[in-house]
Amino acid sequence: MPRKTMIEAIRDAMDVSMGKDDNVVVFGEDVGYFGGVFRCTQGLQQKYGVTRCFDAPISELGIVGAAIGMAAYGLRPCVEVQFADYVYPAYDQIVSEAARIRYRSNGEFTCPMVIRMPTGGGIFGGQTHSQSPEALFTHVSGLKVVVPSNPHDAKGLLIASIEDPDPVIFLEPKRLYNGPFDGHHDRPVTPWSKHPLGEVPDGHYSTPLGKAVIRRQGADVTILAYGTMVYVAEAAAEETGIDAEIIDLRTLLPLDLDAIVASVKKTGRCVVVHEATLTSGFGAELAALVQQHCFYELEAPIARVTGWDTPYPHAQEWDYFPGPARVGQALRETMEA
Amino acid sequence: MPRKTMIEAIRDAMDVSMGKDDNVVVFGEDVGYFGGVFRCTQGLQQKYGVTRCFDAPISELGIVGAAIGMAAYGLRPCVEVQFADYVYPAYDQIVSEAARIRYRSNGEFTCPMVIRMPTGGGIFGGQTHSQSPEALFTHVSGLKVVVPSNPHDAKGLLIASIEDPDPVIFLEPKRLYNGPFDGHHDRPVTPWSKHPLGEVPDGHYSTPLGKAVIRRQGADVTILAYGTMVYVAEAAAEETGIDAEIIDLRTLLPLDLDAIVASVKKTGRCVVVHEATLTSGFGAELAALVQQHCFYELEAPIARVTGWDTPYPHAQEWDYFPGPARVGQALRETMEA
Amino acid sequence: MPQKNMLSLHVPEPEVRPGGTPDFSNVPIPKAGSVPRPEVNVDPRAIRDLAYSIIRVLNREGEAVGPWAGTLTDEELLEGLRHMMTLRAFDARMQMAQRQGKTSFYMQHMGEEAVSCAFRKALLPGDMNFPTYRQAGLLIAGGYPMVEMMNQIYSNERDPLKGRQLPVMYASKEHGFFSISGNLTTQYIQAVGWAMASAIRNDTKIAVGWVGDGATAESDFHAALVFASTYKAPVVLNIVNNQWAISTFQGIARGGSGTFAARGLGFGIPALRVDGNDYLAVHAVAKWATERARRNLGPTLIEHVTYRVGAHSTSDDPSAYRPKEESAAWPLGDPVLRLKNHLIVRGLWSEERHKQAEAEILDTVIAAQKEAESHGTLHAGGKPSARDMFEGVYAEMPPHLRRQRQQAGV
Amino acid sequence: MPQKNMLSLHVPEPEVRPGGTPDFSNVPIPKAGSVPRPEVNVDPRAIRDLAYSIIRVLNREGEAVGPWAGTLTDEELLEGLRHMMTLRAFDARMQMAQRQGKTSFYMQHMGEEAVSCAFRKALLPGDMNFPTYRQAGLLIAGGYPMVEMMNQIYSNERDPLKGRQLPVMYASKEHGFFSISGNLTTQYIQAVGWAMASAIRNDTKIAVGWVGDGATAESDFHAALVFASTYKAPVVLNIVNNQWAISTFQGIARGGSGTFAARGLGFGIPALRVDGNDYLAVHAVAKWATERARRNLGPTLIEHVTYRVGAHSTSDDPSAYRPKEESAAWPLGDPVLRLKNHLIVRGLWSEERHKQAEAEILDTVIAAQKEAESHGTLHAGGKPSARDMFEGVYAEMPPHLRRQRQQAGV
């Protein structure tokens, strides 16, 4: 099967979707002629013409607002916000509009659209190219929130998102674009071409939203992770020798609670990891749900390993990033608790 | 001591602050000549002149962005967003700017400002006059988030917020403006003039940010609440006869974790209540913290009683609102667990 | 000691406040018929003046004059009068219903009826409006059943929106009426996006955006002009300048020496100002702008100059911030009276027929109201279920909402 | 079969793409000296034309001509040349340092040096800029130590921002340089707010906002114009139109037949376009606008017409989206060369002195660089501590951050 980088897989998902449905349009800042600053849309304008894939003015509000209007018309826009850190100007359109149009109009109008954005740090991008704002979307009823961790899923989940009848926030961990990254920033990264999850089937397939997947079977503790942190968790399990079960959530909203509960009931312990800041991060929701549903099985407090509650710093990037050492430490503490 | 409504107390706080410090300015939509749609700024323009209290164009982005510039200059703006539901156009300015200016400039510039906004439902305001977006701010490092539950605190906390060197999100539960509301919408509301917490000292005093207060001592279960839900919790404790300890958090960020942990360690049980939607609401953070810090003392899962994960509906307002019946039910279940 | 060269802040104030005598003599009102009518494919640069004038058709004598006259037949004019009278009667009844506690909230159109009623007649089936809460004339003049509107206002068991929305936040795809948002101006850029979609699909349908004078200050307004101008979207962008935004007068949003229409000029968008109380002028300008859009010539910005005679909403009392007599002093008159007079001058109408029509319309409105009330009002009778509250957040209900619905026992 | 009257979407495209021959012959360039200079208290309505022209002082012969000439002394001109040369040398060294892995990122000014260097000279101590990442000339021309800039770029142990910020995101209160945000345009409305504050306090200081052509599409741009115009804030709002926004040409943000400057007209804000590659013209216009602000006459919008010769940043490669030769074809020339020629024509400068100055400046920059590097670079030598990461989120560290810092063991 062909191996692709995450960028190629994402591009492929849009390509397949645009080929299949004339209603799929792609636009955003620098996505047209240039093909996006991460090249995710490269070649799409050439293939589908300037009215199907085009450059947008630098207005995230405008991009999302226009996409909402297009979705109301009947198109299926898949737009790019250049970095997740720049989504806030569009926040009102997402929260007050996209998420609520179906509900408030009782289905007279709907909003099938995808907002793609690169997320997460690890590229020395400083406070404005590193954020992980997923929790600001998981609190919003009416949205779906997806975070793929590998090329195979990225393609399948993006196709599913484009075909979904409701608005989807699609967060792409940019540190994974070219290869899985386990947090060991001082070691060379394996490219996707050497990783089994870099195998991406040609053509159309879709990976259902709302379904988690177990990346590593384990008996002692459950790690809940998504995006980049899946690999960090793997490294931590490896390095500590703790037999952790690692769940890649893939979709945060709606959440695959059953998979989580089944695993934690089995292991009796749970560590939640994400790169976003701690307070009111999505880990809080996970911890709240796990303690609620697995209270009697839990043998230790649920630990959260996350970015610190500061803006994402530039020079101290690797002090900030919740790498395998910190996850490992939490695993050990959880096992000993 | 004089009794005031929450509106009068809030107005008094601004009045005292403007009188004490020329740098305090107040503006927002309809806040100048008219005195605000809830009349919180009534009379301030007359007293301090049009350049200290004035009407703003309908641009929440502009109001907050201009206030940030003013704060950088050295003023202490206290601005009003007409309803918390309308804060999203200003979200980028709050998250990317106000919250990070001190950090990113290493203190060269700071942002002492207050953003006041009426929050919460219970007035048949539908989806756009009822929201409780506190969790969208508690996730943001650099912000403080305050929710007063009574006139006495409202004045003291607002003065403390205006005097705080950092940006404060000040959420005013609008259902409490004229009297405590326990969720029994079919019963007459007691006015503040009949409630001891309606006693508001004249002149300057401040209530420290980051300090919770116990509203009801109890032995069996801890209820964590803020704003309107404090009274709902009181009613639920009363009606179920369960000896609940009710903590009014007052400040959500920074949080008075010590007070929470001390209480839950004592009672061994915890119910978290808020009006905002469940998923990724602030209750998630509370539950995550409580299970982490009180794991070995907890005798039952922490329950969350919140608004449902839907937009705030108009006609079904009282089906949506987490009233005393639902809180009571959670208390009973938590006691029986 | 005041510093030399010291700065000071300018805070715009309306000329008159309660207690004062309203005076609009400084508002320049061009004579009816005096503004030229360019071809729709005119170079926008050639008509910048239109952003600073006011297109008017009906003169003081009630005659239709000038190059913008003549877009409507006699029947259409008579129908237009009936629409405006219906909207006014509808407003009066619903305003009263709110006072009687039958619903929580209402917003009326008094003085602004011509804007949405006349504009609607320039639209074709399939076109889409992105309205604010003050364009119910689009529904009335488009033949949407009044009883449906009332069901929505009452949040009753027949409410097409299942009780989920605040009163007057109608939505009807069939009637080209996009779901109203409570958040101001968000719909403006959506209208542009809808129009772009129509152009992308090589369709023939156009979009129409609506915004109030005060709400032009919001960010979405800028985004709409940027996108409309860049992609030459087939959209008409309307600004209803009714002089007030709740308690703030239009000077707070307008500032400087500009007009709201003039905001289009920097984008190369043709911008017109029209007498919003003149049914014929609104219709003529709407025709012009919609034709531009249909011919793929791009967007048009229209400022409708009108006056909000009533309170902002049932939650508002304007006597706190403007003189009671201000609406009477408003120089552009009342849209219903002006069209009525025109029809009388034309020999198509009479005082008597007007009274009769008023009575008939009132009957129709009351009949609709009776029917709606038979399905319930906000606090009495049939109502949407708590179950409806959980539906429609997503196309398919996800597990967490199913759990919550179960927990709610519905 | 294509439908009759079917719509289609217009997507603006630059005239030339890689492989094509650059051609700016359709860009109208008025003759130097041809645009009149109005009084600063002119009625904005009288000078709308200035939003569609280009104010220029230096002609092809290198002479300073017309009513906007004469705002600078000989010494000031020589100093201006040195500032621009310094900025260019600084850029070259830092660009190289990034290539050498000494930092993560850099953004240069090539071709745009006149804009920030000349503007800075119209400002007084206490005035405040709200810059973007492409106005380091404000610091260079304002005498901010280069070594401090480099410490910031290297995130080293002397970094005034403690390693927290991306390179070039300087901040200096003393030097009137507000903390640069990575988020585009947010600073524009903040500049207006700062100016309003100065006016509220009856101060004499003014504010200056900066934005790129592409970033004018952001919402904050609109908010800034609305607030500036409503409150007549003492602010100068600069648009640096360098033709490109990463890979998109200015037509994507500009659209229609307008200019960026013309966006001010709808707000009644005087709007000027200036030759941004002409040090003298930029200074003259800056003088005019700052004087307006100081005299409490309100805001001015200035579009600086220039060209981004280099890549957007060290992460960008413009050969993917525009012809390599485009910058050479740009009709307004190079700002350093133009000022150099002017000084030579004036007899104040020579090729020889220029070479000498170049060498001297390079020495100074290298010396600063050596000093900065002695305090570390991003991946080597001294660096800010992990402890610094936890400081400064709030004035006082709250308990949860203290706990986290402890957990981090720092």
Ligand SMILES: Cc1ncc(C[n+]2csc(CCOP(=O)(O)OP(=O)(O)O)c2C)c(N)n1
């Ligand atoms: C984003 C947002 N901010 C504030 C409000 C509150 N609000 C509702 S209507 C209104 C005034 C609007 O005035 P205008 O745009 O002139 O429209 P009009 O009511 O006059 O038709 C305000 C401030 C809102 N609904 N949404």
Ligand SMILES: Cc1ncc(C[n+]2csc(CCOP(=O)(O)OP(=O)(O)O)c2C)c(N)n1
């Ligand atoms: C809110 C936001 N959206 C997108 C970006 C990404 N971005 C950085 S610079 C840039 C182009 C800006 O172009 P322009 O305003 O013309 O300034 P120039 O770089 O040409 O000086 C973009 C899109 C950003 N920094 N912030």
Ligand SMILES: [Mg+2]
């Ligand atoms: Mg209005």
Ligand SMILES: [Mg+2]
């Ligand atoms: Mg540019």
